[in-house]
Amino acid sequence: MSLALIALTDQDKNTLRTAAYGAVSLMAAADAAGKPHKTATQGTIALTSATGQVGHVLAEKTPLKNLKGTTTAALAEHVLPALTAAMQLLQRHSPAEAANFRATVTTAVQAAARAHRAEPGPALAAMARKITDALDAA
Template sequence: MSITLTDQDKNTLRTAAYGAVALLAAADAAGSPHKAATRGSIALYSATGPVGHVLAEKSKGVKLNGKSVAAIADEVLPALTEGMGLLRKQDPAEADNFRSAVIVAVEAATVAHKGAPSPTLAEMTRKITGALDAA
């Protein structure tokens, strides 16, 4: 099945995916936010399929306006749900691909910690997963 995404749809997907990584990096301010952002972004850039092509495109449209973790979450969590919804309508398999790509990026971003992720990152991961599954 082929999917058709508008520029706005693509921007929503990029905002959701890269925003999830940015949200984890912001929540990890006391840890290694740069490592979290780098590892998560590399994971997203490695995605495949139509979603992989969208995430690999260079875009100036992705800009998070939040200055706090709460403000970033207000932008990113709804974008995750919206992105899953728009993909599910066109191709449920591609929605699963998007979800997997975001989850892999989240795992990559949180692996920077020795042992288990901090309680803060674990909670943010639950919120990201919840937003993905809300669609």
């Protein structure tokens, strides 16, 4: 069954967008000593290349709440569970779209980690692992 045939609620769509854009925000927060704006830009560009139903949801221009945590820890407390929830939601409805979402977020994290054209530092590498763990926790 294709996710395109499944009616997602506004809350479902918000969870998907929060998870994906939140992952990029976490990578930017982990790059606070470098150039977080470059990290965020590269990750966001990768998200805009998403296809399928995931691509349509991520392309929606609705404001996201709770992505302005005062600390990286506060942001992570909101985003990491959203990543797991997004994967669980998609796996229930369409394993193919769940795989698409995981691949999209992973690509965005990799793009963010390589924004400086160098090997990601320890903080970025650790954040990427946490994001991957949250995706795989579903």
